[in-house]
Amino acid sequence: MKGYLWTGGVTPPGTEPLTAPGALAPWEAMAVEAVGNVIEFWGFKRNQGRVWALLYLRGEPLTAGEIERELDLSKGGVSMLLRDLERWGVVQRVRQPQDTVWRYAAETDLVRMVTHVIEEREAGFVSRIRADLSEARRLAQEAGEVASERLQRLEKMATLSEHVEKAIRLFIKTARLDVGGVLGAFRDEPGPSSKKSR
Incomplete structure (x- = not known):
């Protein structure tokens, strides 16, 4: 993963301030x-x-x-x-x-700019992922030998991708990003601690 080069706005003693090769201040x-x-x-x-x-x-x-x-x-x-x-x-x-x-x-309207980029890149990418997961789900069901627990997990992955796509499409239309459905896709699965016997 690429990191962010943080300068912190402080120039160490004895060094020159950050400058670009052109005529930038x-x-x-x-x-x-x-x-x-x-x-x-x-x-x-x-x-x-x-x-x-x-x-x-x-x-x-x-x-x-x-x-x-x-x-x-x-x-x-x-x-x-x-x-x-x-x-x-x-x-x-x-x-x-x-x-x-x-x-x-x-472009000076930052919301419009982000919307354009999301519509051009992220929305299409998520749409392709959703289509692939839907096809994987179909193939798993046709196979007839996939354990029900694995089918349920695949179903959750497909549901998650659908929620992400809807959230992105909603953002494109309204400039509001709602991730509630995205997080809710995994809420009903108990975590490791809840599976332990009391």
Whole structure:
């Protein structure tokens, strides 16, 4: 599992503050790196978080060339990052009348941004897991030789995946994440301590 690089906001004596290779101020570099670390921890590319954070903090559209210089990234790398971020609705491409090049602006509605990403990635992933578990349940029932306890556990796994998918779909519609059903899927199974004789 990847860890989060925590700087704690304190620079050890005799060391330089955290800075990025571009023209970022120390505070800006620290914020950009922090977002990059969180995004990487969630399984995305670190530089996707850094690009979004830079655009969000600047509050104005930047060209791909400006992003390259500020974050010390390659032209091809920035192109790929922006393509992914656009697809997820995290960054928008804009062009002002006087401009001859495209500029990129960050999505500033954080709830909408998270919703886009969840809809694009997590919802589809959970949906595939639910379909696989449903098929596993069907195959186990057809086999006719699977112990009832194992069938019940498989049923709980399938039920859990259905609750997770519903919670994600609800979040996408209402921006509220309800995990009550997810936790409830395992509540009725007694734990090891409750199985002991009194």
